Amino acid sequence: MIEVRRLTKQFGKHPAVDNISFSAEKGEILGFLGPNGAGKSTTMRMITGFFPPSSGTVIVGGSDILTQSLAARRKIGYLPENAPVYPDMTVSRYLDFCAEIRGFGGAAKKQRVGETLERCFLADVRHQAVNTLSKGYKQRVCFAQSILHDPEYLILDEPTDGLDPNQKHEVRLMIREMSATKAIIFSTHILDEVDSVCSRAIIIANGKVVADDTPDGLRRRSISHGSVVLTVTGAATDDIQQRIEVLDGVASVSVVESDGERTTLRIFPDDPAVPVADRVIASANQDGVRLASVFVEQGRLDDVFREITTGIRP
Amino acid sequence: MQSGNFLRNIWIIMKREFAGYFGSPVAYVFIVIFLLLTGFFTFYISNFFEAGQADLKGFFQWHPWLFMFLVPAVAMRLWAEERRLGTIELLLTLPVTVTDVVLGKFLAAWCFIGIALALTFPLVLTTMYLGNPDMGVIFCAYLGSFLVAGTFLSVGSMTSALTRSQVVSFILAVVACLFLILAGFAPVTAVLSGWAPMGLVDLVSATSVLSHFASISRGVLDVRDLLYYLSVMVFMIFVNGVILQNRESA
Numbered sequence: 001m002i003e004v005r006r007l008t009k010q011f012g013k014h015p016a017v018d019n020i021s022f023s024a025e026k027g028e029i030l031g032f033l034g035p036n037g038a039g040k041s042t043t044m045r046m047i048t049g050f051f052p053p054s055s056g057t058v059i060v061g062g063s064d065i066l067t068q069s070l071a072a073r074r075k076i077g078y079l080p081e082n083a084p085v086y087p088d089m090t091v092s093r094y095l096d097f098c099a100e101i102r103g104f105g106g107a108a109k110k111q112r113v114g115e116t117l118e119r120c121f122l123a124d125v126r127h128q129a130v131n132t133l134s135k136g137y138k139q140r141v142c143f144a145q146s147i148l149h150d151p152e153y154l155i156l157d158e159p160t161d162g163l164d165p166n167q168k169h170e171v172r173l174m175i176r177e178m179s180a181t182k183a184i185i186f187s188t189h190i191l192d193e194v195d196s197v198c199s200r201a202i203i204i205a206n207g208k209v210v211a212d213d214t215p216d217g218l219r220r221r222s223i224s225h226g227s228v229v230l231t232v233t234g235a236a237t238d239d240i241q242q243r244i245e246v247l248d249g250v251a252s253v254s255v256v257e258s259d260g261e262r263t264t265l266r267i268f269p270d271d272p273a274v275p276v277a278d279r280v281i282a283s284a285n286q287d288g289v290r291l292a293s294v295f296v297e298q299g300r301l302d303d304v305f306r307e308i309t310t311g312i313r314p
Numbered sequence: 315m316q317s318g319n320f321l322r323n324i325w326i327i328m329k330r331e332f333a334g335y336f337g338s339p340v341a342y343v344f345i346v347i348f349l350l351l352t353g354f355f356t357f358y359i360s361n362f363f364e365a366g367q368a369d370l371k372g373f374f375q376w377h378p379w380l381f382m383f384l385v386p387a388v389a390m391r392l393w394a395e396e397r398r399l400g401t402i403e404l405l406l407t408l409p410v411t412v413t414d415v416v417l418g419k420f421l422a423a424w425c426f427i428g429i430a431l432a433l434t435f436p437l438v439l440t441t442m443y444l445g446n447p448d449m450g451v452i453f454c455a456y457l458g459s460f461l462v463a464g465t466f467l468s469v470g471s472m473t474s475a476l477t478r479s480q481v482v483s484f485i486l487a488v489v490a491c492l493f494l495i496l497a498g499f500a501p502v503t504a505v506l507s508g509w510a511p512m513g514l515v516d517l518v519s520a521t522s523v524l525s526h527f528a529s530i531s532r533g534v535l536d537v538r539d540l541l542y543y544l545s546v547m548v549f550m551i552f553v554n555g556v557i558l559q560n561r562e563s564a
């Protein structure tokens with residue numbers, strides 16, 4: 001387990017990370033979200049022992065990163081932001097170096113490096129110098145370095161940044177696959193990624209944790225969560241809006257779009273947990289009116305993210 | 315910490331650094347410039363052949379002055395480059411101590427300079443051909459020269475850790491090395507002794523690499539001289555580690 005305890009980092013007077021606490025268990029994939037400059041990278045740098053915290057500490061699998069730094073660092077795999085790798089080394093030399101410093105030698109080293117090259121789709125460029133690689137490949141080399149020693153804890157700072165859609169998919173698959181035996185913390189600006197990969201998400205803003213929840217839990221906070229979006233043809237907009245507004249369990253109805261022929265309405269229920277879709281459909285269903293589409297909105301992470309980090313309701 | 319691990323880590327880091335030197339043109343440029351400059355000073359300024367002596371005094375006396383510029387040029391990239399590229403973030407989050415890394419990098423650079431120094435061997439062969447030089451003196455002078463290089467390197471490595479700009483690191487290191495030389499440079503000590511008490515003059519010149527180099531290159535291997543070089547190096551490397559450990563930013 002990674003336990004982040006009351007972590008604070010001041011740069012000058014300004015706190016970049018302000019008293020953050022959370023923990024991640026093995027089996028969890030923790031998404032780390034927040035606007036630019038929120039303090040995600042700074043937090044990760046403290047977790048991995050690169051920055052000394054101004055106060056607070058991190059316990060990695062029982063080892064304190066400040067007092068038992070080496071033991072803690074042995075258990076961590078880290079992909080820093082912007083994937084820094086020595087530019088004039090070849091890919092396989094670089095991974096050899098990482099394997100050696102992690103304590104592998106001889107056949108074990110060869111096997112590790114070989115496997116990792118395959119896994120990260122780097123076998124074709126293994127003899128190429130890093131500075132001749134494209135950005136996405138560099139990112140993969142650095143990712144390869146982080147999983148090389150099969151660490152118990154993975155800290156990934158924007159691991160899919162710069163990857164093509166196929167590679168993004170592969171990395172997400174890999175993260176999901178590895179999560180059974182590892183605790184993984186990764187930061188991202190891609191909210192879909194949170195949905196498809198994370199078991200939990202933490203949103204930070206201005207150095208503080210502002211939300212810590214499952215992706216579904218976050219979505220439920222969206223004002224559009226549980227609302228019914230209905231599109232009908234052949235009905236007067238005012239007429240159908242009034243008819244639905246008076247239904248039991250309906251809080252309000254707003255017109256999304258209306259062009260005379262076609263009307264799209266959004267119906268907000270009193271309680272998102274109590275479905276109103278059946279009643280809405282029944283009341284819309286009358287002579288001359290045809291249902292074009294109807295669906296229940298789950299809520300959108302984008303909206304929740306914006307609301308939580310800026311306080312503006314979309 | 316087990317010493318086996320300590321040596322192993324230093325060795326792995328040294329190997330990586332060393333491969334880095336010869337993987338880039340910097341190394342070859344450095345070696346060529348060093349050899350050209352030593353040749354120039356030895357033959358044109360010291361008039362090696364005309365001097366008519368089978369010793370290498372005219373060769374070694376220039377080393378501190380050459381190293382003053384060349385060694386900071388090697389040292390400036392040690393840390394500044396890591397910081398600029400961001401690779402320091404991976405290096406210092408590996409399961410190795412700051413001491414491992416600082417020593418590994420330092421030793422790799424020192425060995426590299428040692429190789430450049432060793433490549434001046436044709437000059438030794440020439441003196442052997444011309445006359446009958448005292449090989450003990452030559453060996454001591456090489457050792458002294460290597461120690462001066464190591465001392466300057468430790469200074470340069472420390473200034474390199476201070477900044478992410480190689481230029482700033484270079485200038486700071488040259489100034490520091492210049493001070494280490496001038497403190498024992500005869501014209502400077504002459505000026506000093508005009509008004510300062512004798513004890514102070516001795517103290518100042520004792521901090522100079524030049525006064526310690528002078529005796530070693532005459533073939534006098536004094537423990538105090540060795541101690542001087544080693545303690546400056548240890549101190550600088552220690553400060554280097556402290557700077558890295560207390561770095562507030564990347």
Ligand SMILES: Nc1ncnc2c1ncn2[C@@H]1O[C@H](COP(=O)(O)OP(=O)(O)OP(=O)(O)O)[C@@H](O)[C@H]1O
Binds near residue numbers: 016043562563564
């Ligand atoms: N080395 C540093 N020196 C001074 N201030 C810093 C340093 N590193 C980060 N900061 C400041 O700390 C704050 C948090 O930065 P951080 O890099 O952690 O943000 P982030 O959440 O990772 O942003 P992004 O999404 O852009 O990567 C910012 O205001 C930044 O300017």
Ligand SMILES: [Mg+2]
Binds near residue numbers: 040041042157
């Ligand atoms: Mg960041």
